[in-house]
Amino acid sequence: RLAVDLGPNLILKNPVVTASGTFGFGLEYAPFGDLAALGAVVIKSVTRHPRRGNPPPRLVETPAGVLNSIGLENPGVEKVVKEILPALRATGKVTVIGSVAGETVEEYVEVACRLAEAGVAALELNLSCPNVKAGTLFGHDPLLAAQVTRAVREALGDDFPFLVKLGVVGNDFLAVARAAVEAGATGLSLINTLPGLAVDVKRRKLLLGHGTGGLSGPAIKPVALWAVWRAHRELQVPIIGMGGVVSVEDVLAFLLCGARAVAVGSGTLAFPRLAWELVEGLEQALAKEGVEDVRELIGMVAEK
Ligand code: RRO
Incomplete structure (x- = not known):
């Protein structure tokens, strides 16, 4: 009843996945539930070399949601392939999206290639990190x-499935999405966080x-639903929808707008068992x- 098809060679046992970043590399959440029971675990974005990330504080809670400026902290692809992915696999039959x-x-x-060789089920190309130099360079320009x-x-x-992850501020996201799909992406992940800041008055x-x-959380949910709905109508490709998901109602809303899978992001920070x-x-x-x-249900929302 719950299985969904997220592109060529990519069937998920259910549509609930974790959003990149907020779930670390998955291992941090293994004590809270069986990772293999989730549709997929999307791991934190990985770069060629390790990165230390941005200076603290890197998380601020606001009534609208969480602001993060992690700055792409990650241990580098070598360690992910040699240590983290094997450890994740040792917990069970987890569907991992790198x-x-x-x-x-060249770095992308x-x-x-290193993650694909290491056996991930699919990839997400993050073209939309708001917190590092060049983070949104590729996601703001269709070419x-x-x-x-x-x-x-x-x-x-x-045949390898990969989705392109985009934000929707500072770009014509549909033009970028269309260009990515025409160039070989099998799907889209929508949306990354929106740019924001907080002031210590x-x-x-x-x-x-x-x-x-x-910015993630409740404030961005209507924006994310809009982006998923638009992309589904215009491009008819598999989409992972995310932004402010905290309830079954939210999951259903994203599915109705055209998402084939739905990711939980900052909601899991407050409630680690949320995805399960x-x-x-x-x-x-x-x-x-x-x-x-x-x-x-997918894409079945009525317009009037
Ligand atoms: O690491 C981050 O600061 C980060 C990334 Br790569 C991203 O894609 N989105 C985000 O909100 N934070």
């Missing part, structure tokens, strides 16, 4: 998005150590409404 970041086309290609996507597609061969100073950050509860809650909601197959 997330790739970089500053150049190298990291993508650059096409260039990096084509290079990764050629390196991975024809007493000290007349920006609160985050990096100054600016990326959503899988169970979704199963119960479908049974209650007599929906035989979750795929019946």
Whole structure:
């Protein structure tokens, strides 16, 4: 009843996945539930070399949601392939989606190939990190998005599934998405965090150590639903939808707008068991409404 198809060679047992970043490399959450029971675990974005990330503070809670400025902290692809992915696999039959970041086309290609060789089920190309230099370079320009996507597609061969992750501020996201799909991306992940900041009024100073950050949580949910709905209508490709998901109702809203999978992000920071509860809650909601197959709901929102 819950299985969804997220592109060539990529069937998920259910549509609930974790958003890159907020779930670390998955291992941090293994004490809270069986990672293999989730649709997939999307790991933190990985670069060629280790990165220390931005200065603290790197997280600020606001009533609208969480601001982060992690700055792409990660241990580098070598350690991820040699230590982290084997450890994740040792916990069970987890569907792992690797997330790739970089500053150049060559870096994206190298990291993508290393993760693919290490056996991840699919990849997400993160073209939209708001917190590092060049983080959004490729995601703000259809030509650059096409260039990096084509290079990764050629390196991975024809059948390997990979999605491109985009933000929706500072770009014409549909034009970028279309260019990426035409260049070989099999799907989209929508949306990354929105640019934002918080002010320490007493000290007349920006609160985050990096100054600016990326906003996630309830404030961005309507924006994310809009982006998923638009991309589904225009491009008809598999989409992982995310932004402010905390309830089964939110999961259903994203599915109805055209997402084939739905990611939980900052919601899991406050409530680590959220992803598992959503899988169970979704199963119960479908049974209650007599929906035989979750795929019946995808993109079925009426416009009036
Ligand atoms: O690491 C981060 O600061 C970060 C990344 Br790579 C991203 O894609 N989105 C985000 O909100 N933070």
